Amino acid sequence: MNSDEQLLRGRVYGHDHDDPNPGPLAHRTYATLIGGPLDGLLLDVTDWQPEESDGVVALSTELGRWPGGRALYDPRPEELRTPGHGAMRRFYYSGDTP
Template identity: 35%
Template sequence: MHDSWQRTVYGSVPGSPGPDPDHDYRELCGGPLDGQLIQVTDWTPDQLSTGGYLIVPGDERRADYEPLQDGGAPRWHFQGYIL
C-alpha cells in the first residue's frame, strides 16, 4: 500500500501523517469521501462485510459505503446518503 502513504485517512486531523503501516485500511470510492482511507484494524468480520454509514464533514447526512465483492483490492463504494 505504498502508493497510499500520502493519502487522507477518514476522520484524521488535517495535516496529520498518512496511514500507519501497522493498521488495515479500506479505500472509499465515489461520493463525498472519494479517495480517502478508513482505518478498520479493530473491526469485526461482520462489520467489514457490511461497510458503514460515515459522517460527511459539513453535511447533516451520512454516506453509506459498502464493500465491493470483486475479489480485488479492499474498497468500499458509495451507495448513497442516509438522512
C-alpha cells in the first residue's frame, strides 16, 4: 500500500488528511468506496434518499486519470443496503471522467 492509499483508508470523502477528525462519526451512515483512486474512503450518505444511492456518483478527485476530474462509483444492484448507521453499502469504481 503506497502513502496515498494509507492516507485514504478509513477517512470520509471530502475531509482533508490533516483534519483533526477525518474518520466516520457514529451517528452518520456511509458507503464504502471500493477500487479506483478513492479506494477505502467512506462516502457520507446519511441525508440521501434511497433512490440517490442507487445510481452512479461522480466524485471530484486529483488522484484519478484526469487530475481535477471525477471518479465514478456505483452500487451493485444485487447488494442490498444495510439499514441503520455505519457502512450501509459499497460503491464500486467504474471509471474516470474529466
